[in-house]
Amino acid sequence: METLANLESFVRSAETGSFSAAARLLALTPAAVSRNVAILERNLGVRLFQRSTRKLSLTEAGEGFLASIGGNLDALQAAIATVATERGEPAGVLKISLPPTFGIDHMLPLLPEFLARYPLIRPEWHFENRQVDLIAEGYDVAIGGGFELTPGVVSRRLASAEILAVASPAYLAGRTLPRHPTDLADHQGIVMRGLRTGRIRQWQMHNDAGEQASALLNPNIVLNDPMAMRKAALLGLGVTMLVLPDVSVQIERGELVRLLPDWQCDAGAISLYYPSRTLMPAKTRVFIDFVADAFGR
Incomplete structure (x- = not known):
């Protein structure tokens, strides 16, 4: 009877089209996954995959075997997991x-x-x-x-995931506090460049009255990581906009000040x-x- 490891290696390799991808799913090495599949092929007496340096594809026998397994592998895994959980x-x-x-x-x-x-x-x-x-x-x-x-x-x-405008007390000393999102353009901005778009992120703020306004920070400092943006703000380098959980502790400690307390951006969850x-x-x-x-x- 085939071991679960051999069947798992075959199914995940077929689903992902790669021994390496299957190995990541199964927390194994690619060599181990390849070995498990080879053992399965040897025991069945058929070749399940066509292998090349660039591609892994199912043979006709492999497609038939995968179809015959269907959801039985998931059911078997579920049964084993249930027993394992009850046992330990x-x-x-x-x-x-x-x-x-x-x-x-x-x-x-x-x-x-x-x-x-x-x-x-x-x-x-x-x-x-x-x-x-x-x-x-x-x-x-x-x-x-x-x-x-x-x-x-x-x-x-x-x-x-509400986005707030924040700055340090040291930066704000002697400066006029913004009263409207458009006033943020008068301040030094610490902004982020989007990883996927490559563009400076712009935010649309709103208040409880339903009014909306663009928060156009000057790109005086451009960073690509929220932690770095927070640190730059703590160093007094300017105003930045960050998600509430990333700055809540610093606001409570008084290390950062929330600007425009009636305004925020809704970034989902x-x-x-x-x-x-x-x-x-x-x-x-x-x-x-x-x-x-x-x-x-």
Whole structure:
């Protein structure tokens, strides 16, 4: 009887078209995935893939075998996961992508309690300002805002992503406070260049009365990371616009001042993103529930 590892390696390789991509999903090396598939082919007595240096494609026998497996692999994985969860604690590598500022300020402080509760889980956290492909890159969870919900990916809201204008008391000393978003043009601006567009990000602010106005910061300092923008603002280099969770602690401490308190930008939500699978690994499920509960509180 074939082992689950061999069948998983075959199915994930067929779905992704690559041993390397399948390896990331399965937390294995590409060599291990290739070996598992080779063992499966040897035991079945047929070639399942046509291999080249650039492409991995199913043979006719491989297509038939994949179709015959259907959803049975997911059902088998679900049964095994259920038994494993009942027998012991969630375990394994938990690969997560999250934005550096939000991750360091709000997610890392949750880690001690999480690991105390689930000591067999091994975090592998990637701090990066980009939208990852969860399935192709083998992430269990991604955290961020504005992700495109590709097929097979679902989201769970954590917090609102309001954008505020802030500056340090040192910068504001002796300067006239802005009364309207258009007044921000009179100040030194710390701005961000979008990674995907390559353009300076511009924000449209609104107030509770429903009025809207453009916040046109001067691009005196251009950075590509929210943490760097926050640090520049703390150093008194100008006014910047950042998501509320990235500056809430500094505002509470008085290290940054919220400008235009009646105005903000609606940037959607900060959410958890994860593959929608019939089988969700126990490690992923408990992490999602733990984080959602923490932010709920």
